[in-house]
Amino acid sequence: MNEEKIEIEKSSGNIFRDLEIPDPEEHLAKCRLVFIIDNIITKRQLRRSRAAKILGIRKSELSDLLDGLFCDFSMTDLFSMLEKLNHEIEIVVHRRSADTLPTKSHISTSADNLQRDSVTGT
DSSP: OOOOOOOOOOOOOOOHHHHSSSHHEEEEHHHHHHHHHHHHHHHOOOHHHHHHHHTTHHHHHHHHHHOOOOOTTTTHHHHHHHHHEEEEEEOOOOOOOOTSSOOOOOOOOOOHHHHHHHHTOO
């Protein structure tokens, strides 16, 4: 039996950085926003044609977006889509202390906040 060794490399936590794609943090942020949009559409049981109409885009554009082809969409486009789906966008900027390493952007939904609050008791 021929045993072939497979080399494994630990992820940085951002697949776009691991694949050396330019602007990996922006790609990851967009990916998270698309994931949220997809969850909203799924929870509302919207057909893609209806969702596209609500979002003001063509059905083919929505299909591309939900299939992971989101490079042509800006962060502003994605924020606008969330607003059209009756969701508010809140951007919070925190100063980090000088002795800490730069951190990544974090995108969460209110469901994430509720879950975190119930765990931490805050």
